[in-house]
């Protein structure tokens with residue numbers, strides 16, 4: 001009886017230890033993503049979309065920048081596919097239909113610019129760093145402008161179809177804006193900073 005009780009006690013102790021360590025690891029991950037996202041404009045969206053990079057990105061500005069651009073590419077592609085589908089279905093008419101065609105085009109440009117950016121982030125080097133940061137800033141700003149230009153086409157339009165579209169485009173632009181902030185943080189902190197060996 002006593003032996004069983006002791007075993008139970010040890011088991012309980014063990015479980016307590018395991019859960020606590022787990023919680024500590026999660027807490028550290030939380031801190032990492034919150035810290036990375038603190039420079040962004042849409043922080044809760046940042047934490048929501050980048051949280052799963054916490055373990056791998058840690059406190060590295062270059063890894064967070066890369067994560068930000070990857071997530072932006074994913075969402076911009078999703079939205080582009082959705083816009084193309086709405087266009088095929090021919091739901092929107094008149095001015096909205098013209099705006100939609102423009103969106104498919106500008107989203108295509110945005111994807112190109114974000115892809116080029118990811119390419120640069122994959123080949124960062126100390127000797128080319130300032131040129132690379134300049135290119136990244138140019139291309140991601142351009143991608144953001146493309147997304148906002150799409151939104152401008154629907155300004156003042158009503159209807160649930162349009163509302164849904166606006167929300168999705170806006171969401172993509174917020175995520176790209178966050179990516180740009182993460183790039184700017186990398187530009188400020190630099191490669192090879194204490195946090196980014």
Ligand SMILES: *[C@@H]1O[C@H](CO)[C@@H](O)[C@H](O)[C@H]1NC(C)=O
Nearest residue numbers: 049074075167168171172175
């Ligand atoms: C915004 O984008 C994120 C990331 O892809 C997605 O999880 C979320 O559902 C999107 N929200 C809207 C309103 O489109």
